[in-house]
Amino acid sequence: MTTIVVVGSLNMDLVVHAPRHPLPGETLIGSHFQTFPGGKGANQAVAAARLGARVCMIGRVGIDTFGDTLLAAVQYDGVDTSFVQRDLNTATGVALITLDAHGQNTIVVAPGANMQVSEADVIRAESVLRRADVLLMPLECPLEAVVAATHLARQSGVRVVLNPAPARPLPTELLAQIDYLLPNQLELQVLADGETDLLTAIRRVQQQGVRNILVTLGEEGALLAMGDQTTHVPAFQVPVVDTVAAGDAFAAAFCVALAEGKSPLEAVRWGNAAGALAVTRSGAQPSLPSRFEVMRLLEVRGE
Ligand code: ADP
Numbered sequence: 595m596t597t598i599v600v601v602g603s604l605n606m607d608l609v610v611h612a613p614r615h616p617l618p619g620e621t622l623i624g625s626h627f628q629t630f631p632g633g634k635g636a637n638q639a640v641a642a643a644r645l646g647a648r649v650c651m652i653g654r655v656g657i658d659t660f661g662d663t664l665l666a667a668v669q670y671d672g673v674d675t676s677f678v679q680r681d682l683n684t685a686t687g688v689a690l691i692t693l694d695a696h697g698q699n700t701i702v703v704a705p706g707a708n709m710q711v712s713e714a715d716v717i718r719a720e721s722v723l724r725r726a727d728v729l730l731m732p733l734e735c736p737l738e739a740v741v742a743a744t745h746l747a748r749q750s751g752v753r754v755v756l757n758p759a760p761a762r763p764l765p766t767e768l769l770a771q772i773d774y775l776l777p778n779q780l781e782l783q784v785l786a787d788g789e790t791d792l793l794t795a796i797r798r799v800q801q802q803g804v805r806n807i808l809v810t811l812g813e814e815g816a817l818l819a820m821g822d823q824t825t826h827v828p829a830f831q832v833p834v835v836d837t838v839a840a841g842d843a844f845a846a847a848f849c850v851a852l853a854e855g856k857s858p859l860e861a862v863r864w865g866n867a868a869g870a871l872a873v874t875r876s877g878a879q880p881s882l883p884s885r886f887e888v889m890r891l892l893e894v895r896g897e
Contacts, residue, residue: 602635603734634732641846770803
């Protein structure tokens with residue numbers, strides 16, 4: 595069995611459904627409200643576990659009911675939470691999500707305990723991290739934790755996949771140690787100083803030291819740039835219900851496939867399959883597909 599370590603966030607997603615997104619200062623009447631366990635870190639951890647990996651998570655939640663619920667949710671899917679600390683002083687992170695009639699979301703995150711994840715938290719999990727196959731990290735925790743985990747992983751030959759979400763400028767010494775940078779189009783644009791042309795943006799970020807960049811393109815699938823070689827892998831066509839967590843499903847499936855020794859291109863197909871299945875269902879963690887569903891989609895609709 596392969597092991598994936600996720601350093602990342604756990605948030606309670608508070609989702610309101612509205613006919614469209616409100617303008618600044620406007621109040622809209624929505625239809626209904628739901629809560630879902632979320633946070634990119636927890637979503638990616640649960641997604642990887644459902645896809646058959648052994649998963650250990652490093653993170654923090656508060657001592658509150660959202661924290662209890664989030665831990666129970668990831669544990670239910672078999673994620674090892676021994677290295678998720680309960681923070682005594684900070685509330686569990688929350689995400690306020692508005693979902694419009696087309697399934698498009700806007701999200702405001704109050705990160706809370708996620709921003710207390712420290713280098714010491716990572717070092718406490720050193721032995722697990724060093725034995726992992728892949729380290730997967732979104733960017734909803736402090737950079738010091740991301741950098742510490744990257745160093746330990748690299749020293750032990752563990753592959754490092756960084757999902758720069760939400761995007762922010764990253765130190766070149768970190769970028770140079772990443773095996774795969776996995777942004778969506780908007781995140782890539784931020785990392786490339788606002789460059790909107792996809793290929794130019796990829797080259798610009800590669801010049802900062804990352805060799806391999808895998809850009810997710812929503813319904814267009816994904817673009818894998820390894821050195822000079824760029825390959826577009828089209829998405830699976832599916833009915834869209836809710837795009838929340840599509841990127842998380844993609845990231846986890848890509849990592850699980852890589853950890854299992856599949857080629858990078860095959861791993862991108864896994865990512866597309868998991869992402870497509872996630873958009874057909876509502877919510878974050880409830881929408882994440884099982885290994886069986888991904889393998890079936892690949893089999894039925896594969897080449
Ligand atoms: P994010 O959710 O991080 O913004 P994307 O929107 O790029 O990321 O979606 C991630 C992946 O999910 C895509 O690369 C694709 O594989 C899959 N996906 C997203 N939207 C769709 C869609 N409408 N149809 C099929 N697959 C999709």
